[in-house]
Amino acid sequence: MHRELLLLGVLRMGHLHGYGINEFIQRDMAFCTDLKKPTAYHLLQKMAEAGWIQENEVQDGNRPPRRVYQITPEGEAAFQRLLRENLANHFNAYFDGDIGLAFVDVLPADEALSLLRERQDGLKAELTMLENVRGHTSGGLQFILEHQKRYLAFEINWLDEVMKRLLQPREE
């Protein structure tokens, strides 16, 4: 239900129509989700059916009409419930990069090393980008940016360790 929580949370902040919600998510919350537009529309519709949000058509000048959404009391209750549940629980993280690592022995050590260095360079570039992000230091979003930066540093560091071990002769 993380995606529902996200959408309800964004709606609560006042971004009210599908397009605007998506804009916000893509621009300001890209660090914590990869929710895409059609998925968002799908979930909004589902939540409307569930009574968590109310849907209104709004005509704005000559523009195509927008569906504007508003949280209902039931939606707010659901938001609070989901938020508490999310904060209290931890969620397994799976790292797609680990799958390759599981079979790294298949390649000659020197090739593996150069591929992993390439991965590490990508991570470093990403980190540099995040460090140059300014703005939206508002509340919780700041936490997420900080979390991502620390995570990237962690991964860069971990790869150093992996490469060191690949260099050492197999010992038991």
Place this chain on the structure above:
Amino acid sequence: MHRELLLLGVLRMGHLHGYGINEFIQRDMAFCTDLKKPTAYHLLQKMAEAGWIQENEVQDGNRPPRRVYQITPEGEAAFQRLLRENLANHFNAYFDGDIGLAFVDVLPADEALSLLRERQDGLKAELTMLENVRGHTSGGLQFILEHQKRYLAFEINWLDEVMKRLLQPREE
């Protein structure tokens, strides 16, 4: 294509029929994927259609017949390509727990703190479990276990930081 890489890699190790492949993934690779049985069957079928693997029915005594899979040369080539691609690239990690964090301001600080402490306790329990895992120190799987343990420690540490900041009065 991470899941394909995973399946090809497992097949290469000699786990040849659907059920056995799933057993292995659930038992020994639970730390790096949440691939489920029906998904695995689906992907095996797709890869068979693509010519990456060959499918044979095998009758074993009175047992229901098994579909036994074997990598083809094209499959091996695909494996090598996917492996190199996976090792050289980095993949954005999204943390579901961050979504709650984004809205943590909604709750009173003391409640947020106690919820996050609950989350942290869960992480600590998980870490303790991993630390007691013995066996299958074979090659790459060892890396993954180690990565997970370090990641959990990282998260536990990060939550300490978050809780400290929630306690401090908002400063600018």
Place this chain on the structure above:
DNA sequence: TGTTGACTAGTCAAGATTGACTACTTGATG
């Protein structure tokens, strides 16, 4: 020998997700 519980092997319908697409508006430029 009948029954029970665990193991083996896989299927299926339902739901989630997304790449690619449509269609309209607005503003700027030549």
Place this chain on the structure above:
DNA sequence: CATCAAGTAGTCAATCTTGACTAGTCAACA
């Protein structure tokens, strides 16, 4: 004014993913 790019708003078919289910085997025990 015609055209072109960018912005706005959303849809759809195809694909991916999985919870729940079927159906057989085997071993052990009463």
